[in-house]
Amino acid sequence: MLIDAHVHLDKYGALLGRALQQIAEQQIFTVATAMDLPSYLELQKIGERSELVLPTFGIHPRRAAEYADCLADLSRHIERSPAIGEIGLDLHWVKDATTYPAQRKVLAYFIAAAAEQNKFVNLHTKAGEKEILDLLEKYDVRRAIVHWYSGPMDVLAAMIDFGCYFTIGVEVLYSDYIKEIAKAVPDHLLLTETDNPGALRWLKKNDEVGMPAALNDVVEALAILRLTNPERIESLVHSNFCRLIANDPGLESAHALLSRSNSPQSP
Numbered sequence: 001m002l003i004d005a006h007v008h009l010d011k012y013g014a015l016l017g018r019a020l021q022q023i024a025e026q027q028i029f030t031v032a033t034a035m036d037l038p039s040y041l042e043l044q045k046i047g048e049r050s051e052l053v054l055p056t057f058g059i060h061p062r063r064a065a066e067y068a069d070c071l072a073d074l075s076r077h078i079e080r081s082p083a084i085g086e087i088g089l090d091l092h093w094v095k096d097a098t099t100y101p102a103q104r105k106v107l108a109y110f111i112a113a114a115a116e117q118n119k120f121v122n123l124h125t126k127a128g129e130k131e132i133l134d135l136l137e138k139y140d141v142r143r144a145i146v147h148w149y150s151g152p153m154d155v156l157a158a159m160i161d162f163g164c165y166f167t168i169g170v171e172v173l174y175s176d177y178i179k180e181i182a183k184a185v186p187d188h189l190l191l192t193e194t195d196n197p198g199a200l201r202w203l204k205k206n207d208e209v210g211m212p213a214a215l216n217d218v219v220e221a222l223a224i225l226r227l228t229n230p231e232r233i234e235s236l237v238h239s240n241f242c243r244l245i246a247n248d249p250g251l252e253s254a255h256a257l258l259s260r261s262n263s264p265q266s267p
């Protein structure tokens with residue numbers, strides 16, 4: 001089974017039906033990350049339409065300033081969510097530095113909750129890579145997906161040592177630096193994502209809506225870069241994601257679904 005470990009399904013609008021159809025046809029297990037509370041509430045409804053969709057709650061760094069002073073109100077949603085994300089820091093694309101303290105406050109709150117509730121986290125780390133690794137270490141959050149990593153190679157190595165998983169996405173088709181990262185992630189920590197529907201639009205500066213099937217292009221690119229075949233990449237990512245969620249009491253049904261799916265055999 002293919003794994004899209006970071007997607008914004010609530011952003012598909014009129015194309016949601018088509019996206020869910022592709023997810024079903026291609027059997028893509030989908031971690032649907034939230035940007036904020038309305039986004040999570042919408043994702044919960046979408047999750048009811050497909051057992052392949054796992055909605056998770058987080059506050060994106062871009063939204064952090066709106067929530068920093070009412071974090072306690074979010075507790076019940078965090079508790080209900082089977083995993084945490086999207087959370088993180090963005091000290092690069094978010095130019096308004098007055099939001100950085102709020103970003104840090106929100107991130108620390110969610111990381112502490114993930115530690116206490118033993119949930120995996122889905123992280124946006126742009127220009128906050130080392131700071132985020134320090135937080136994971138401080139709270140001993142061992143199950144972390146670092147989404148679309150593009151930071152320094154030395155912090156990548158430290159995150160690998162800590163055991164973070166990494167989602168490689170569509171930028172691997174366009175960027176030599178991301179190709180280097182895609183080669184550096186060890187087999188046992190490799191995951192895939194689309195970050196769609198907006199990733200392609202953001203990368204190519206056009207109005208292209210990225211569909212879930214873009215994951216196939218990522219898998220093929222990874223196979224070429226890592227000198228193997230797409231079936232082997234699919235199988236590897238599937239088993240990595242299964243390991244990430246194994247023995248998680250909140251994710252038993254997802255684990256069962258993944259365990260009974262036909263993962264292609266490794267050659």
Ligand SMILES: [Zn+2]
Binds near residue numbers: 006008033086195
């Ligand atoms: Zn995202």
